[in-house]
Amino acid sequence: MTDKPSKILIVEDDLALNQGLVLSLKNDSYTTLPVFSIKEAREQLANSIFDLIVLDVNLPDGNGLELCQEIRRRSAVPIIFLTANDMEMDVVVGLESGGDDYITKPFSLAILRARIAALLRRSLSESPDRIKIDAFTFDFDQMVFLKGEDELTLSKTEQKLLKLLLTNRGSTVTRALLLEKVWGDSMDFVDENALSVTIRRLRRKLEDNSSKPVYIQTVYGLGYTWAVK
Template identity: 90%
Template structure:
């Protein structure tokens, strides 16, 4: 199955530039939507979820910096500002208020495309390492694991096993693959029950009833799956 293309909102009132950005980004297989004012951008943001926003600072009905602040109150979507040469202070304010990058007009489309690709890669990695499912929050970068408001203490081995199951949620991960990825080169020296013991410990920490697991389920004869997607 192919990955869904990233969806980008372009907020720029110069119609020629906006259309040029749309055509350029479509060549990179992104899905794009255009807005030419803050009002249109708000409408698009209400009806859609975006992976990245290209945001002009000067718009006919307001300031892109203020729109950035609005967005940040509800979303961590990456934002790249488009600015004029004489707007250095606005750039500083924008970055301090939640912008991720900026590019000064006139600019190279190749450079903008490269910056967009870099931000999307970083954002995707952050999403993979911070996962929210039901009452759980799993932050593998900060090593913070929550069930509701309660912090869970997980061993390094439990973290590795959990991360692998979550990365493949909804599908079965075989016992052999779990042993290989979690224990690596030392798997030949690991007790054959180590995987079952680690699964049991994870269930005791995550499940409301570990004898009737909802999240980590056994696929008999094959392995395990994180069943809730």
């Protein structure tokens, strides 16, 4: 498992509160990215993968509940709502829209930090290096990959790409992000077709019919996703 700090997107239009959250979470060794509108949040979500989102409900260019529903159509990333709306029905609507937790303002930073830590622990415990999906067993620690009882031989590049898709299954991972995470510093020297070629190789090894993939699906104009069935 990686020791890389968890990355948190903060979507809050109140400048003082946003800055306070960044400072507080930095003290807990999280990496934070602060934005102040739905538009900025969408831009960041299109280009980066986050471990958790802190999301205000009332934003200047829209409703955080609707953004949450939009995110949920492609990702299971933990989401904590921040809002001044403290009626019971507001909490229910927030949770039903896909939020994992709901904190009303004013709130204790200590409580928020504790809830973030709890959600991240739960999220990480659900994403081990050993993943079983349908007939597949993917053990990235032991580098053993099975389809039923048949062992699959995957290159290091294929393993990196597969793990990134699996740990973000149900989410669209952009081509740019896949290139950055899989090829890293050498991406500037990688042929532009390298990603497409690696995806084709993975499909041939994993899919029953690589021309009609069930698991590794193309999201046209964006990237790829491991489809959640």
